[in-house]
Amino acid sequence: MSDELVLPLAKPIIGVSGRTGTWRLQKPTYDSSKCIKCRLCWLYCPDSVIDLNEDAASFITINYDYCKGCGICSSVCPTKAITMSPEG
């Protein structure tokens, strides 16, 4: 075929739209002492910026390069282990 197919396809890569964490107005802060490892924050995060550390003392890591500060993790946390505070 002479004409190459033009497709609406992309391979997902990290940070293709730049460091979206700079959009953040409210910052989530994690307190591992209150965490019960329920994984709700990890499940609900719309940007997949929460990573789980199964055996570490600090159970989750929030990637602030891409966290937009929507606060969903804080809302769903049953023990208030994640709290929101103004950025900057």
Place this chain on the structure above:
Amino acid sequence: MALKTLTGNYAIATAVKLARVKVISAYPITPQTTIVEKLSEMIELGELEADMIRVESEHSALAAVYGAASGGVRSFTATSSHGLLYMHEMLWWVAGARIPIVMAVVSRTIGPPWNIWTDHSDVMDHRDTGWLITFVENNQEALDETIKLFRITEDKRVYLPGIVALDAFILSHTTEPVDVPDQSLVDAFLPPREQPYVFRAGNPLVLGNIPRDLKWNMRMREDVHKAMERAKKVIEEADHLWEKIVGRRHGGLTECYRCEDAKHFMIGVGAWVGDMKEAVDYLRDRFGLRVGLIKVRYFRPFPSEDIIKWLNNAASAVVFDRSISPSVGGPVFIEVLASLASAGVRTPVRGVIAGLAGVDVTHEDLANVMLTSISEVEELGAFKQNVLWFYGGE
């Protein structure tokens, strides 16, 4: 080969089975329902190894087969009228994603008022989506063209989905003798499915994300246009291969009936082309008029080259449309005019709007329209009205 008495809908279901379709999804709507009812029965009896996905709407039905087809399996759905309109958004997604799928549309009037009889408005409403669109004349063609459409849509030069359109009740629920080819012949005709990409676990792909450069988006649409152009050759090839293997052909993009010495042409799509053939015979045998018929088998891609070739030296042409684009004319009429204008051909063309909403049109009606039109054009050298509404005999 085995001659069976099949309705148009059962002919479609038989073709889907012979094409070894793996996933079917549909939502019931008159007069399409018996296609998927029959397929469901075939699955239940173990005659067809496929999954039937039950959904809550036509939009979901096409979304479901789009997902299955993206995952790499041959998929099929069917609908009619309001169901097709409800699917409309998904038709664009499937064509834009270049995923081959075959869908049967039992063409039916759109409301209001509520109406289940044939007209072509539902199919014509999807003219610009990027789906191939073929209209069939009889139940044999319904079976043959459905199988051929799988091969055509899965050709790498095309990679677009396709609609096989058959008229409500006139074909869908009318029984005719249909020659059903042996499975071995269909297997010889239809190679294993090919498609531009397959979604697989472990190989993440993003489909339809916003492109950084909008020209890339525009190029995708140009690519659909080019693929549709390339499909013309693929359709002709499939027709010849089907003839070689099964021994039957219906024509590629068009069939020309008694055209060799024709001065005046009738043009149409769908089941009433059969009545037009009778009208041609009647006008030739009874009145000695040199009338021919261009049956447009594929509306997308549109066979402009064939239209130009046949009408280049013609005295006149009358296009019969079973749908209307208000303020302009019938969709087939519009394409015929555009084709001729692009080649500088100045043959007088009349567009007749008839048979909307299932209004009955007989071959005598069609012949009478032709008699009036031919005498008008022979007297004046042109048509008094370009778009004529015809409601049938007195």
